[in-house]
Amino acid sequence: MPRYKILTWGCQMNEEDSEQMSLYLQERGYEPAETVEEADVVLLNTCSVRRKPEDKVFSTLGSLRKLKQRKPNLVIGVCGCMAQLRAEEIRQKAPHVDMIIGTAHVAQVGALVDEVVQKRRLAMRLELPERKGAIVTDIPERKVDRHPKLKAFVPIQYGCDKFCTFCIVPITRGRERSRPTADILDEIRKLAARGTKEVTLLGQTVNSYGKNLLEGRVPFARLLRLINDIEGIERIRYTSPYPRDFRDDLINAIAELPKVMEHVHLPLQSGDDEILKAMRRLYTVEQFEEIVAKLRERVPGIAITTDIIVGFPGETDAQFENTLKVVERIRFDGAYMFAYSPRPGTPAAAMENQIPRAVKQERLQRLIELQNRITCEINQSQVGRVFEVLVEGPSQKDPTKLAGFTRENKMMHFVGSPDLIGRIVKVRADEAHLWGFYGTVVEASPKCA
Numbered sequence: 247m248p249r250y251k252i253l254t255w256g257c258q259m260n261e262e263d264s265e266q267m268s269l270y271l272q273e274r275g276y277e278p279a280e281t282v283e284e285a286d287v288v289l290l291n292t293c294s295v296r297r298k299p300e301d302k303v304f305s306t307l308g309s310l311r312k313l314k315q316r317k318p319n320l321v322i323g324v325c326g327c328m329a330q331l332r333a334e335e336i337r338q339k340a341p342h343v344d345m346i347i348g349t350a351h352v353a354q355v356g357a358l359v360d361e362v363v364q365k366r367r368l369a370m371r372l373e374l375p376e377r378k379g380a381i382v383t384d385i386p387e388r389k390v391d392r393h394p395k396l397k398a399f400v401p402i403q404y405g406c407d408k409f410c411t412f413c414i415v416p417i418t419r420g421r422e423r424s425r426p427t428a429d430i431l432d433e434i435r436k437l438a439a440r441g442t443k444e445v446t447l448l449g450q451t452v453n454s455y456g457k458n459l460l461e462g463r464v465p466f467a468r469l470l471r472l473i474n475d476i477e478g479i480e481r482i483r484y485t486s487p488y489p490r491d492f493r494d495d496l497i498n499a500i501a502e503l504p505k506v507m508e509h510v511h512l513p514l515q516s517g518d519d520e521i522l523k524a525m526r527r528l529y530t531v532e533q534f535e536e537i538v539a540k541l542r543e544r545v546p547g548i549a550i551t552t553d554i555i556v557g558f559p560g561e562t563d564a565q566f567e568n569t570l571k572v573v574e575r576i577r578f579d580g581a582y583m584f585a586y587s588p589r590p591g592t593p594a595a596a597m598e599n600q601i602p603r604a605v606k607q608e609r610l611q612r613l614i615e616l617q618n619r620i621t622c623e624i625n626q627s628q629v630g631r632v633f634e635v636l637v638e639g640p641s642q643k644d645p646t647k648l649a650g651f652t653r654e655n656k657m658m659h660f661v662g663s664p665d666l667i668g669r670i671v672k673v674r675a676d677e678a679h680l681w682g683f684y685g686t687v688v689e690a691s692p693k694c695a
């Protein structure tokens with residue numbers, strides 16, 4: 247049996263694309279390989295959001311060149327955002343690459359591997375779907391893994407229409423397209439029948455879901471209500487919502503629907519209105535804080551996490567201080583924090599007032615220290631609270647313990663018997679850390695619940 251290995255960089259959407267490619271290859275008789283050296287097909291599913299993962303892809307391609315000298319029939323493919331964006335450069339710098347597959351061609355991976363094996367020439371698919379008029383119909387076909395999975399990602403929307411000035415995603419993934427509601431519900435029903443208890447709905451601006459559908463507009467809050475009714479699904483998560491589209495109907499859905507988890511990852515990006523404007527984020531700090539206040543009022547105990555970029559072009563010390571002040575005021579449960587990384591082809595990369603690397607790093611360090619202190623304080627204040635945890639399996643930190651996430655998406659480690667895996671248990675937080683809690687089981691759901 248030929249074997250494949252997929253190396254993945256980037257976001258959950260890429261992880262999900264890699265899983266789909268894996269299913270398409272298995273359908274054609276390929277088996278997963280443990281290592282790159284054992285594989286007949288190696289796919290690099292790439293990310294262009296920052297420069298570092300792009301550099302890593304080129305260095306990996308360098309190592310694969312040596313492997314291919316020893317195994318001339320090895321098929322090497324580059325997929326994902328970097329393939330979409332830098333196909334010509336990949337061809338020139340890495341002529342040993344056999345396939346370059348753009349973000350909209352995941353479902354064709356098996357056919358393209360066959361094409362390379364048979365014809366031994368470069369196979370490329372890079373076209374992004376055109377949005378003709380308001381309606382998009384060319385949404386990729388998706389496979390549902392026949393193996394049971396406790397948690398599953400479900401893409402509900404592809405591409406993005408927001409065009410933030412720092413972001414390459416609208417170029418690499420194309421314009422916003424929502425998946426038909428019936429397809430999403432069908433996939434989730436199949437997942438539930440195979441044992442999935444938690445789904446995470448994926449989209450670049452997930453709460454803008456529902457425009458451009460043949461069946462007419464279906465707001466994201468309505469989609470949540472439909473999924474909430476699916477038997478067997480116990481937890482619903484989604485990432486990432488866009489602040490301007492976070493309307494009251496969504497806040498009501500989060501407050502009212504028992505299966506929608508009490509966690510929102512809401513990207514702030516900057517705590518300064520001028521910088522938000524330069525980023526082309528379509529909200530102000532005040533509007534963002536209003537959403538947070540409503541969420542906290544309607545959903546007590548909700549965890550709110552965020553993304554923040556420091557050192558955006560032109561960011562002054564005072565504007566950076568504004569971000570620190572907002573972080574102090576809002577007190578996020580956690581944050582992904584980054585120094586701005588210019589992405590060629592985006593408006594921000596062409597701005598003249600780029601911030602020196604050392605300044606960006608120093609700001610990032612200060613922000614991380616502040617946020618880590620806040621996360622620790624929040625977690626410490628929750629010691630003694632009893633959380634509901636979906637038990638996922640042995641802890642990677644300490645295999646003598648089990649691990650899972652609370653409804654608020656906090657990691658919990660605790661002692662328990664393996665028959666708790668796959669069940670929802672109540673766990674008291676005993677000891678707080680930056681990463682989450684050590685706790686003690688106080689109650690478990692019946693085994694076949």
Ligand code: SF4
Pocket residue numbers: 406407408409410413414415416450451488
């Ligand atoms: S909303 Fe902005 S940051 Fe998010 S994917 Fe779209 S363009 Fe990129």
